[in-house]
Each structure stands twice: as structure tokens, then as C-alpha cells.
Amino acid sequence: MFAGENGLQGDPRLKAISDAIRVVPHFPKPGIMFQDITTLLLDHKAFKDTVDIFVDRYRDMDISVVAGVEARGFLFGPSIALAIGAKFVPLRKPKKLPGEVISEKYVLEYGNDCLEMHVGDVNHGERAIIIDDLVATGGTLSAAITLLERVGAEVVECACVIGLPEFKGKCRLNGKPLYILVEPRQ
């Protein structure tokens, strides 16, 4: 679901957040309109509002884990975790995490990729949210959901700053709700 259709209708913060995101055409390849959130991070108020919207949503939902997908999930997840009193769990590409890990493969347009989490970071029964900057195909987030569920965590929701319009309404990913702030800009 989108924030603007669920509780934050007409909230001016959402427009400011959207406006702060830069579109870079043809990156990483021709035809792709890349949604660059680095400009959002330069706008202190918009960045703070982004974090605050997620914090307001999750603060009273008894969340003990905020899992962030490398690397842009790291930009948003820790601030949210700190504000709601949850731990931050980085989900990383292979061979980055130094300790014992569990891995989950996922499919890309061309080939596969893999996401890893440290064993012991998350305990059975913990309530978790997953953060990334953007959801497109949902492949990475699906792998993240699976990783957390494999250790017995309950994934309460996936949260993204940007999401494709097909995630409007009650659309779910692997049965999990999505919460998205803005659509991609052209």
C-alpha cells in the first residue's frame, strides 16, 4: 500500500520527499530511469520526514528487528531502528558478513544473486520489518523475507521509500504487506 492512500492522504511531506528524489536517465543502462535517493539525503527536512513517517508507523507495532538491504537500505534502516528501539540487521551481498551466515538466492533479469544474514542476529518469534530504498520486481525483498522466515521471525511488513504503482492497494509480496511512500518519477 502507499502511504498516500492509507492515513497520509494529502500529506505535504510526501510531495516534498518525491520532489527531493532525482531521476537519472539511462542508468545503469539505456531505458532505465534510475530513482536517485542521494538527493533526498541532502534535503535534511525531507530525509527526516522520510524516517519520521516510518517511525510513526512502526513505533507501536512491537517491532524488535529492522532488517536493511545493502547498501541503500542501510541509509534508512538504522535511524528507524534507533527511534523505535529495535535492533538493526544488515542483509548483505555474499562474503561481506564476517561471521557464520545463512544465504538466500534470488533471480535477476540476467542470472542470480544472493543475500546473506548473520546467524544469531534474529531470534525465533521476533517481529521484523525489512527496509530498502525501492521495490521494483520484489526479488530482493522476497529473498529478504525468506531469510527472516527461515529463522522463525515474523515479517510484519516491508517498507520502501519508492515503489512501482503495481504495489498499490492490498498488493502483497510473498504474502507480506508493503508500505511505500512515493511512486517513481519520470
Added chain:
Amino acid sequence: MLQSLLLRASNSISLPLPNRHQLSPSPKPLSAWIDAAPSAGQSPSNYRSALPSLRCTAAGGGSELQPLQNQGMAAQDEKDPRIARISSSIRIIPDFPKKGILFQDITTLLLDTKAFKDTIDLFVDRYKGKNISVVAGIEARGFIFGPPIALAIGAKFVPLRKPKKLPGEVISEEYSLEYGKDVIEMHVGAVQAGERALVIDDLIATGGTLCAAIRLLERVGVHVVECACVIELPELKGRERLEDKPLFVLISG
């Protein structure tokens, strides 16, 4: 829409901290890792010994921030209970990324909500009200600590990244590793001349990456007020490599 991510290992080593996670019986001599060749596929990183390199910074001057008892250390270090808890929450992983290296794993710090909050608070207390408008964080672990600090002190956050990650026009800074070179990049226009900046990373080893970050910012006229890290490995002399650029760390050793 697909966004490709090109990620490389960026790791560091340490001699053991006195904490309960220490597994190795005794520290390896520095020569054990200085002479080791990088393994295939690994990017030699900032744990290498300092090499003759570009001047770290053109700017002179000492720290304008409050002088501390121990140069560049959290003033309360041995006595502040926050520091002890932060230190003990960091896990040491032996033989990562390769044999002989004791890796300082801050992910366990992130699981301790009080220790993580205290870490951020210690930096925020030092930098708020000092007219700092830029917090630059080095990919990827600098992305974990930098944004909360930036948000709390009213600064913008600027990610400094490996090549080809940033989508817009970038400026690049090359730096030397023991074997070969690496590159760090920043978006053009992210910062303006005259802005006051911090550079944040989880750990300083040889200081090569931090030096490159400082040069990148200074090339566009930014004044780097201080570098801030959770952990310093003093034997690797990163502080010396930063020359006259101040360094503030929470944990040293």
C-alpha cells in the same frame, strides 16, 4: 526496473580488543598481515600498511573542537560506562577475510540497542551546534552510522561510494593500497565550497580510505572539520596518515 549493485568487500583487521568475544589467544605480529598477499577476488582494503601516498590534506591546522585528555579519543573513555559497553558489544572474527586477520565486527553492536544508541549519541554530542552541514559516510558501514548522526545534527548525508554505484555525475579519488589501487566517488553538487564536513566510517586502519575521502571533499572546497570512527587500530598508524586532519574515535586498540 532493475538497479544493479556492484559491491566489493571492504574490510579491516585488528589486533584483539580486550573483550569477551576475543577468540584468538594472542595477536599476530603486524608482519603476518602486512606481507600477506590479497586473496583472489578480494579487494585489498584499508588494513594494509601505510604507503607513500598523496598528501592526505592540503588544509592545515589542528582540531577546532574541544581538546580532549587523550588526543582524539572519547574523553571519558576508560571511565564512561557507555564506551565499555560499546567496546564489549563488538565481535572479533578471526581469520576474516583471510587467515591471520582479526576482523572487528560491528554488526553485533547494532544488535545492542543501547550500545548503538550510545554510539550515535557520543558523536552527536560532540558535533551538534558546531555548524557542520555535511556528514560524509564511506560505503558501506559508514552508511550505518552517518545518517543517524546527520539527522540529529541537522546536516545532510553524503554517501562516498565505490566506482559505478552513484548514478549521476561524480568526482573520483584514487588511492593506494598495498597491492594496487582503489577509487572512491562522490556526486558532483552534493556539497558546496565552504561547507563544514565530517567524514564517518566504522573503523580506521591505515587511513587510506579516509585520506581519499578527505581529498575528495577538499577538492571541491569543503572544510573537513574532523574524521570520526567507532574503532581505531593504532598500530596501523592511520592517525599519522591523516597528518594534521583531526581524528575522533570511541575505541582504540
